[in-house]
Amino acid sequence: MKGLRTLISGTRPATTAVAETGRTPLEFEGVRKAQGAQAKNRMIIAIACFGVFYGAIGARLVDYGLRSPETVSSIQRPDQLLVSRPDLVDRNGEVLATDIRTVSLFAEPNKIIDPDEAIELLATVLPDLDMRGIHRKLSSNSRFQWLRRQLTPKQQSQILSLGIPGIGFRPETRRFYPGGPTASHVVGHVNIDNRGIAGMEKYVDGQGLGDLAAAGMTVNEDMKPVQLSLDLRVQHVLRDELAAAMDRFKAIAAAGVVLNVHTGEVVGMSSLPDYDPNNPVEALQKDRLNRMSAGTYEMGSTFKAFTTAMALDSGKVSINDSFDARGSIRIGGYTIRDFHGKNRILTVPEIFIYSSNIGTAKMADLVGIEGHKEFLTRLGLLTRMQTELPEVATPNQPPVWKKISSITISFGHGVSTTPLQTAVAAAALMNGGKLIEPTFLPRTVEQADQVAVQVIQPSTSKSMRDLMQMNVAKGSGRRAEVEGFRVGGKTGTAEKVVNGRYDSSVRFNAFLSAFPIDNPQYVVLVVIDEPKPEEGKTSATAGLNAAPMVSAIVRRSAGFLGVKPEFGNGSQELSLTY
Template sequence: MRLSSAPGRTAEQAAGKQEHPIRLTGERIGHGRQARSRVLITILCFAMLYALIGVRLTQYGLESEGTVASIGPADKLMASRPDLVDRNGEVLATDIRTVSLYAEPNKIVDPDEAIERLATVLPDLDVRTTYRKLSSSSRFQWLRRQLTPRQQSQILALGIPGIGFRPEKRRFYPGGPTASHIVGHVNIDNKGIAGMEKFVDGQGLGDLAAVGLTVDETLEPVRLSLDLRVQNVLRDELAAAMQRYQAIAAGGVVLDIHTGEVLAMSSLPDYDPNNPVEALEKDRLNRMSAGTFEMGSTFKAFTTAMALDSGKVRFTDTFDARKSIRIGGFTISDFHGKNRVLTVPEIFIYSSNIGTARMADVVGIEAQREFLTRIGLLTRLETELPEVATPTQPKVWKKINSITISFGHGVATTPLQTAVAAAALMNGGKLIEPTFRPRSRDEAAKFAEQVIRPQTSEELRQLMRMNVEQGSGRRAEVDGFRVGGKTGTAEKVVNGRYSSKVRFNAFLSAFPIDDPQYVVLVIIDEPKPEEGKHYATAGMNAAPTVGAIIRRSAGFLGIKPVFGNGEAVAGLTY
């Protein structure tokens, strides 16, 4: 039987069963291409997203930590402070990072429970104050500033809602009390409130913080004139002297006579600036610049310089010291009187009150007052340190005032400015304001003021050396360094009257006296006689303390000892 095709049907149509598979294959290919495109687009989007994140993270990593932002008082971050370093780059003060605890009272569920849990980590927490803060309607309250890492970790473990931590900075003083009165300290907000810390704020840093701007970046260190090695020596010897002589206080300064730089200055008792609350104790006063004292016979150096510089007294002149001076109901006598006519060098060496008073009388009251003002002993000292006292003097200078002032009673000045005035006597007659910042000789020469003749300065150097060789300063001698100096033993006022049993001692020195480079001044307040000795005068305690300071610090200051043949010893270590 033969089959025939339907009318109008082609062979390809007859093979219709092959048409469908071809169409399905084409659709499958199209859908596959679309899927791959979507996957590629998705991968590309994720790649771009991660690339963007990577770029931003890289930017954050490369950016300086410093940011400047205006922020509200409640959120104020602590501004960075520049490091304070000594003249050799040793760190005296620096910032360290810490955290402080705060609360958001509107997020505190149960103030009582929060306080109870916080007290397990902070047992000294003030419960009443903290409850008042947590119950307030404010959005921010400080609870505890400057936590330790352990305290932060323990509080985090408590998981108290509404409690958080804010990064801050804390000032750290590696040397502790070593140079506390010079370096000063900051308050809880890292603002300088004493010493050079306060000075730095006064140079613009404080103004920045006052307007709500914080700078969280590394600042250039502020270099001070101090030599930390000499500072350590000075403080160590003063502490030993306080203990040895059972004194209530002691102080000292090492001053460069050509630049006015303070290389070291210490006042004991001092305090640890890492715990600045100690500075509030009344006996922690910076006696060297913020305390005024009658400097006793050290003033005879200035009276002698005044007399010689006036031209009315010559180095070879003599004065009658056989009898005491009686004036205004007072008797002026000598501690160990020679009861004879004395030359000017003898008056200085024997520390004669009578002879010094007669020299002052030759010069006259007004000229004496003018000279002491000119040399900087009667006006407030100008320097970077904020804690500087103003000297006291009689409102009206009478003859009795002139006499007592000539040997160091009746005028109270700061030990620092006594050292500064002494530097003028030693350096050729130029008065240079002291500084706690590095300064070159050329810079100092720009504002140095000639206050006495160079010849007077040379004569004073001779007298200072003679006093150490033959007089009350013998215990300050240091072999090889030719020390010159003048003792001062001042009676203190007790119940309105001078007491011969309570003394304020000082030794004013310079070395090496042939070509002086440094002034060293030591004060000892109310020393007692050493065991087995009967006297507690300056020659017995302040002078040997100066000698010990010079012996230990001369090498650090670059001064080489010179012995009999006049040659310095090279390579000597200290």
Template sequence: MSFLSRIMVVKSKAHFSAGGNRAPGAFEGTRKKKQSQTKSRLVIMMSAFVMAYGVIGGRLVQFGVTSPEEVSSIPPADRLMASRPDILDRNGEVLATDVRTVSLYAEPHKIVDVDEAVELLNSVLPDLDVKGTYKKLSSKSHFQWLRRQLTPKQQNQILALGIPGIGFRPEKRRFYPGGPTASHIIGHVNIDNRGIAGMEKYIDGQGLADLAAVGMTSNAPLEPVRLSIDLRVQNILREELVAAKDRYHALAAGGVVLNIHTGEVLAMASIPDYDPNNPVQALEKDNMNRMSAGTFEMGSTFKTFTTAMALDSGKVKLSDSFDARNSITIGGFTIHDFHAKHRILSVPEIFIYSSNVGTARMADLVGIEAHKHFLTRMGLLSRMQTELPEVATPTQPKVWKKINSITISFGHGVSTTPLQTAVAAAALMNGGKLIPPTFLPRTEEQADQVAEQVVKPSTVEDMKTLFRMNVTNGSGKSAEVPGFVVGGKTGTAEKVVNGRYSSDQRFNAFLSAFPIDKPEYIVLVVVDNPQPEKPGMGATAGSNAAPTVGKVISRTAALLGVKPKFGPDGNALLMSY
């Protein structure tokens, strides 16, 4: 064996000798070490995943429980979307409801090109305030309203412009299907859908506004609010008032239909009025609610209450008479009759002929304090209590003297609202009970709980007789409606101009009840400063307010459930031809 061969053999043995000396556990230790390292890596990776998803989950929970950030003056979205209840008439007809809309806003810090944004918006909204919008978009604020309550078409057009930093926020808009038909009763809301007039304001005053202020309202539909108004009667009343204003060239006209047993207002209108869908019209002076928010000297309709006072006092009977031959001079003033008879008049004649002198003598007989107390008891001298917020306070002399009592007896010297005049008249027709008026449904049983007896039943019977006589034989003839037995009293009051009574400016009224044999309803119509319908015709209440009442009754009586009566016995006559 060569030297090299021996060396190779020795090295080979040495190699195998070294490998063969390793313990079997050496390989096992290496394997365990590698497994431990693998487990460590897995734990680290799992921990990292858990921490990452934990952070994400925590942020989601935080976003879920944190209230939305309020910027500028804009309240949270759910508060904007708060519902208002529908308003219905007594028969379920919708008078007011909510409709969905959107409003346009901007986030100025996201606007890229202010000039371009303003120009694009102006192309869709031609009436946009360009300078004001530019100022808003150039500000450093994070929120600015640009236009409230857009139409769907406007929203789609603005969306198509693709302006960065421009967005829409859902809102609700109040919609009044009848327009101006019952505007002074329903009222209207502001841009934030909050009631600011009429029954809309009343509804907010019952707690809706407080709930909205603290964000406790929801988008869920609310229980509708039903009113006492009959939309059919309301529409007829308004139509006749509009026609009367035009026919008699008057400044204004107003009217009310009242249930005398419940105090429910079935219809009330004041012309000119406004469209609550465009509430800015309500700010115009001529569009005020004259029936409850205006006070007027009611003229000779007040003789109704003077006569009732005299009869109720027991000092005067229907069979009594008073001297009306001459005028009355007192305190430098002369009281005279418009159509003087210059003779002694009975109580019915004083009422029918509307004698100022005869009425003044009855008031003088009763006395000043008793006169003031009676009108106060009838609710004519204090602010009327009802749901409608727009109610004026009557005016009266600070100190009642004899001259005041005499002029007030025929409707001068005290100003009150037409609505409470109708309410007081109802007490003279329903058995003597003064019932506060309401614009909400009320039963007779509920009315009795709030009623106050103010006159004797015998006084009521006498006043019904006088009302009917004034239509059949007096100044109210033009209010007669065949079959419906109308009664009432005219009133033509001179208006005060520059501190003095004007002989050529009038405030006319006709106060009526029907059917007078068994009264159910009061109908009052007022006409402010009417002119003769045609040259040569008169302009007193008997020629304008009274016929308007007749037209209202003829069109509404059947709707109100009043059956006509014909013939001496009151039975309807059926005739065939």
């Protein structure tokens, strides 16, 4: 009974449990231990996986932290911009060109979710966007596309607030010209990538800056300014007077230069119509040519100064010689006459003062064809001028010089050269006979002497100064006179070629001058293209329009140039006798 109670109470014998489950107690214990070991292994594996995963993330974050910021996803640090341009300043330190910070808009098309929506949002800030072109860019598979260069801060802020994925900004530099068009043809301009493509901006790139920019190099400090020889005050006066003359004489163009005769420095140079380098697309218009250095013209009677200097320097003509200027010269089917002929024998000074074509031609004939060509070449009037400015034209001359060529060239027809070259050659006539290549950078007298070439005798230079002074005192240049500043000069009224023939009603006028003429410091040359007669007048010669232009320029700029006026009887008397 006792065994029965035990059995009934539920305490089964081991043999019964084994019979029911087929396992012993020791086997149950082994299963429990195996299951625990598996769970522990799974935990270790899970922890290891999480460790590897977060370790990879951490390593990636460290990698990103050590990398330089990428320009395709965010605004670059200011010290990682592409190489900046140096400021351009005038001889007194006034800024002519400088860099300002700006940003440009770009897209990463592979990150754009909805191109149509992105375009609609951008159009709210930039309504003038090329929608079709932008849609094509945003729908491409590329990783980078420019959308708009050089945004304003306001535009950048408005686009940022739109929150468009895949749209970013890249910092850039933009060139700014405080003086606008004042010195545009000398200073030049840059393209959208801030690379110099005209004027002194292009010259600066040619000195190595362009190579740095092409290599994508960066700078962390401002570059030293590049100083030019220009005086911004003189430049303003020159441009202002050219603009006034264009309006007064209804001309299509005007240009001028102020040149230091002892150093070759261009202190002022302007050509109108000009353009604003802040909007350089204007420079592409055909009438915006830099006429002073990139245009060639027949300089008319201003060339008589070179013919006279040639004749005197050759020794075949003296200042006291005379030539028969009666009638006309008939050669090669052409008849050469004087504009206002005196119809008498003229001395050399009279030939210069009265601008006699006949007398000048006869002096050239004495020198001869080869001597004439050699002299003009010696003065740099027949070859391409060397200077920093890239826009320089090559003069035109006859392929074969004949007698008719020498005669017409003697009074300024038959050879086309740049006005700047004419001024440079004239400086040699005024400074004692030294030809000095022009420069748009500062240059001392000592530095100029190292590159100067003696092209005429000092005595010839002295005679030419006297002749130029006499022409303003008694000849066609009277309207260039400025009391106290002793201006000397020579007029030039050249007929322009229209439909293959010279047209006496269409003229290119010039006035070539120097001051103070007894000890010249500066050459001033102005040209005016197709001037019209003033109201009430029937003529539009250089003495009536170009000469007054020089007078106004000298009067307003002499003080800036350090030339002091002299009044009374202090000036030298003319030494010419005839």
